[in-house]
Amino acid sequence: MDLCNNRLPTPVSRRDLLRTMACGFGYLAFSGIAHTAWADDVVADPLAPKSPHFPARAKRVIFLCMAGGPSHVDTFDYKPKLITDDGKAFGKGLRAGAKLLASPWKFRQSGKSGLWISDLFPEVAKHADDLCLLRGMKTDVPAHAQATTKLHTGSFQFVRPSMGAWSLYGLGTSNKNLPGFVTIDPPSQNGGAQNYGSSFLPAIYQGVPVNLANAKKQRGGASGADAIENINNDRFGEKAQREQLDLVQRLNKEHMKQAKEDPQTKQSLDGVIESYELAFRMQAEVPDLIDFSQESKATLEMYGIGTGNDKFARQCLLARRFAEAGVRFIEVSHGGWDTHRNLRDDLTKQCGEVDRPIAALLGDLKKRGMLKDTLVVWGGEFGRTPYAQNGDGRDHNNKGFTTWMAGAGVKGGFSYGSTDDYGIESVDGIVDIHDWHATMLHLLGLDHEKLTYRHAGRDFRLTDVKGNVRKDILA
């Protein structure tokens, strides 16, 4: 696995030790048994890597989800007319009397491409030439719950599989020691588990929540304890647990003998046996992944770990580590973007928390040669109004907002689509959520019209009956 090449070599990792131990009486001991007359009947592993529909630009996705709806007109959608018309009444319908509010932050051009980015993202702006801004986004409903489930599943009316589940279903995963779809500290509201659920897709494709916030901090990092449900055994040490597992596997082997010429029982038992070995390897791998002690001081500093509120910084570093380890779809959540008031203070705080870690993530991936096949996606469920709410705040805006993509297969230093003069409504290069999903799948080498699953009598898609790949943004 080429993905592991960049990992710092360690003399004898805990994981390697366990792997060796497992050979004593573990997985390998059974590999011979499976190859009997019935070996052909073994069902394909649903997580085995699958070929994409066409050559993929992205091998994996890191989605940085800004929950609450980040303001586009203060960050990535530069609106000079909003500045000149600051304070003017913007009077229509219910909003009659609302006043346009110029962004309190300066915008400046960054990189060779000269993309306009506000001073809220000074670090990210340094990566302007890698960013592909989608400034013509729109979604259906200006309400958090609906827009959030729409963003993740393509539907706000029905319970549907999340985009991570679809990706995993379409492509499988390469690291057998880890889940193929992880979501780091997912929020419990606005759809909760539905946003990383598998709905009617087999349960194996659902996102595994990693609760970094729960993981006990130690050694400048965190232990893997409690980060994934039941990943940790509070009672037995590794050796004792291996002993116990060996008994389980020995009983399985005995049972297999009794089952004689029974392909079906053998098949199920194979599945059971493998599930324990994978679980055992996960137990070893996950704490290692969550343990940042192997990261250099420079890396930790680059992300901003150890200074101030470093929660998001840790999440981003973990995302990189998961990406490196071969996880297919990684989501990182950051809440608090619902700036109805105190825009100046709150947005400063919000962006302050994410700017450096995001920049570090982009730089880190690039340095490791991974940005070329990792799609980094940034965005929230909708944007915000250019007119003021509560004097110093902005209301929800589903008609126009900005998300961006970076890395694998997208044009860098590129801006696609636009809103009107004030940023109220997308008018050009419109990307709705179905288009957004279709494009993401396309970058993963998947045709959104062919990636289907039969349920309740018909073939379902992430993009329902809609969605157009925005080819203009493809590099």
Added chain:
Amino acid sequence: MRSDRPNHNPLTLPSRRLSLLVRVSAASLVLATVLAGAGADDDAMTGMQSEAVIESRPLTQQEQQFFESKIRPVLVANCYSCHSAQSSKLRANLLLDTRDGLLRGGDLGAAVVPGDLDASLLIKALRYDDEDLQMPPKAKLSEAVIRDFEQWVTMGAPDPRVDVVGTIDGGGPAIASYSMDIEKGRRFWAFRAPLKPETPKVSDSAWPLREVDRFTLASMEARSVRPVADAERGAWLRRVTFDLTGLPPTPEAIAVFDKDRSAKAYETVVDRLLASPAYGERWGRHWLDVARYAESSGKESNVLYPHAWRYRDYVINAFATDKPFDEFVREQIAGDLLPASDPTDRAENLIATGYLAIGPKSHSAQNARQFAVDVVDEQIDSMSQGILAVTIACARCHDHKFDPIPQKDYYAIAGIFASSTTAFGTERGPGNRHTAPLIELPADARITNGPSMPTQRRSIIATAADRLKQESERTAEAAKVARESGEGLNQINLAKVRNLRDQSSLLGTILERFDEEGHPTAMNRVAMGVAESKRMVDAPVLTRGEIDKAGERVPRGFVQVLMSDEAPAITEGSGRRELAAWLTSRENPLTARVWMNRVWLHLFAKGIVPTPDNFGMSGLPPTDQRLLDWLAVRFMEEGWSTKAMLRELTLSHTYRLAAVGDAKNQEADPENLTLWRFPTRRLEAEAIRDSMLAVAGTLQLTPPVGSPTNFGEGSMRGGDQRLLSLLTTNEPVRSVYLPIVREELPQSLEVFDFAEPSFVVGDRAETNVATQALYLMNSPEVMATADAFADRLLAMKGSEADRIVRAFELSFGRRPTGAEVAASREFMKEFAKDLVAEKGSAPSSKGSAANENRPGQRLRERMKDRANRGDASPSVAAPSNERAAWSAFCQAMFASGEFRMLN
């Protein structure tokens, strides 16, 4: 909501065809059906008078050709611009683009009376005889064309354009005419009523034990496969005990069966199991999968449904008492409209309608109309997939893509539910914009008031309610002061006041249900369900399913393609009673088949129709239709008794076969479609959890009263997670009684492919994945159960070997082999050593492994201390280490493949 309506037996309701046709002779239809022995069979129609059956008779090729070449082109060219769904302005309310439109006519009456030229206004108009009625208005058509029309009417006006025309709703027709061939659709196997096939002849007449065996054996013989040998008696006992009760056989039951060598031994077991309460819990749960049972709304807000458990208990009881399945279905659709023998029966009927109320809902939806149509859609979807295995909801936005179900049919059924009110019983609060009452249960019914709330919990809630109330008053006062002092309307404060008031009122609702001692009050005698609306409405067709694109209204009715025979007319009320009667009519082609297919798959791993929730054209065809039809008809003959059919099936030879391979058979029938062997299955989540508790001796078999969700109200999202954890406790009750909050499933069930409660789930997944392994290896609840199992073994008199034997008997229903005993003993020795050497520990006295600090860590440190003091005698640690080793051994039994496999 009690009904004083005179009660009819729903099966003897006056019936007529749904479409509003003249002179349809119901009697002749029935007669012909009986004579031909088929509902939708073409042959059944041939002997009938043409006057009686114009509308449902398939056209001959000649007639079809005549219509298509001579009639339709003329209608399209000369009439449709003013008389069709496409007309920009419809004239005289007359639609000529459908057969029903022609027959029903417009303002002047029927345009065509088949076979009667003089009574047909269309002919009159074409002839230009009447000055006031001349069509087309511009010029008279040629004599040849008029003659064609005359000939056509004389022929009986054969018209392939099947469609039901609704009343025109104000703005004129909004949808295009429907041209799907429903007649052809009726010939599809699943849409024809099942006929009892003859029992097939088999060459090995000694093999069948039951009639059903003749069907399976005939298929085997046709494919030249031979059934394998019978399973060992012990394996059969374990199989049938799990299948009928969801529990492992006790060692006592094993011993009794082992001794009973009489001819009736198998029957004795089956009858005992069917009579046990555990049967209702097991099979009730199968239906709850189909009924997408849950105790909260799911979706964005996940609002709690604190009274849903009454429906759960109703279902369990219905199975335990073997309520005839047709009655069971009728009660769930229209229990409120059915006769009741006494108040308790009445209460049960009302609770049954909870089926329609417990579906997932978007309580945060802003648009009330959208919410209402989505509720109806969910009801149609669950009912049609669950009971009929047809995906009617696919026709919400357009005609069904695969099945002959026009969009109109969807709205015909939608009108039935739109004319009913859904009592889902939630109150306004954070995340919930939609409220509904609950159904009051008769005061004199012998039913429980519900569970008792721990008094401490009640006082916490009371305090919180007071605090919220005060806070809302304070905030309201502050807002008032601010307003009066001219600071203007403070929207934030007002929203906050409303929020606090709502929350306080939600808590108040809980408090009303439980008195000071925590006992449930009469206020808790309520149920979710449905009732008749005050106003009956026909639903308008919504173009693309969009609520602001309402078109013509469709009269309430059912799915045409499934009505090859008598359909009960909707004469009064919402139509739910008629819907219930139609669903359970002997002529309904699907209900009995679909349920029998579900029963079959729970015993034999795969349905005869492998897509149990979709019998439509996009589903898979039955592997043996004769068998399915025989089961369906036999089931109805047996009075829709599920127990009778389970008895037949579990006593069959097919069910008694061993789960073993056979190379020759494998080649001839690799998928085991003929059931030449018993299929190996993985146990369901509930059976795995219940087995662990049963084996450990901690399973509490007495059903709990109600559900912990009865102690809550409001949205489960973003709120107090402590509240959620209180409502979702994992008591050692049978799994079917664990609270099922959508998106918050008990972990023990979720990891083992529990049915996703937002969907109709006829067939659960059977995975063996790492998250299950992690759960069994590391979950504190599994370890606690293993501790209890260890204690049970340790409390036994006897040697280590005796205990190991007992552990195998309890866990797998069999004695261990020599190799297994040896492996177990070796483990005991080695593991205990590891514990001492490494860092293992004895479980704490309560068996809890969820302590913040690792007990192992602490023990090891203690031992180190002791070692430093020089008194580290192994014998000191022995008792607790012994228990730890036994517990680890017991956990290994739970974790083994055999524990979760049924073969």
